[in-house]
Amino acid sequence: MNREILFPTPIYLKMVENPQKMNDYLFPLIKAWSKKDKSEKKTNVGGGWHSPTDMNKKKEYKPLTDELFTMQHAIFKDYGMEPKPGLGNMWANINYPGSYNLQHLHSNSQWSGVYYVKVPENSGRLFVEDPRPGANIMMPRRVKEIPKALRRIVAYPPREGQMIMFPAWLSHGVEMNESKEKGEKGWRISISFNFIQTERS
Numbered sequence: 001m002n003r004e005i006l007f008p009t010p011i012y013l014k015m016v017e018n019p020q021k022m023n024d025y026l027f028p029l030i031k032a033w034s035k036k037d038k039s040e041k042k043t044n045v046g047g048g049w050h051s052p053t054d055m056n057k058k059k060e061y062k063p064l065t066d067e068l069f070t071m072q073h074a075i076f077k078d079y080g081m082e083p084k085p086g087l088g089n090m091w092a093n094i095n096y097p098g099s100y101n102l103q104h105l106h107s108n109s110q111w112s113g114v115y116y117v118k119v120p121e122n123s124g125r126l127f128v129e130d131p132r133p134g135a136n137i138m139m140p141r142r143v144k145e146i147p148k149a150l151r152r153i154v155a156y157p158p159r160e161g162q163m164i165m166f167p168a169w170l171s172h173g174v175e176m177n178e179s180k181e182k183g184e185k186g187w188r189i190s191i192s193f194n195f196i197q198t199e200r201s
């Protein structure tokens, strides 16, 4: 028989050109910022720090936004979108051990995503949930090992230097940071963002 896949939910993953260089540059900037500005109250729970959301307007983060735009342009091409992506907002997250992010989605955006600056072992995976309401009405009994595309929830272990982008309507969250490392060694640092569709970049 033939099988067609309709209404796909694309998840794009890509490493930046030079992860070590990028993260050695970003870490002190974000650490200093977290000492200066108080945390925003968003999806962060358990004492994690959420920066203000104007990070995309700060010139010092251009090395990262350049990488994000390159990937986003490729996504526009792959997904058949035009004319151009624009970076709507961006912010940094520090999840200290014991903190996590509640499940949520990002309204008024096209593509949301994350970049990983620092991810100690067991510091929490990003998880995404099947977005189709109908598919969540009943849970058929299934064999243990089913392909990733057929699961109801899929979790991605974070990788330093990796960008992940997904549709903004896709419900997602971040597991608790259960790192046993002490001090800043146990910090999980990520940068989140929303891309919109615009006439100009």
Ligand SMILES: [Fe+2]
Pocket: 104, 105, 106, 112, 172, 192
């Ligand atoms: Fe999010």
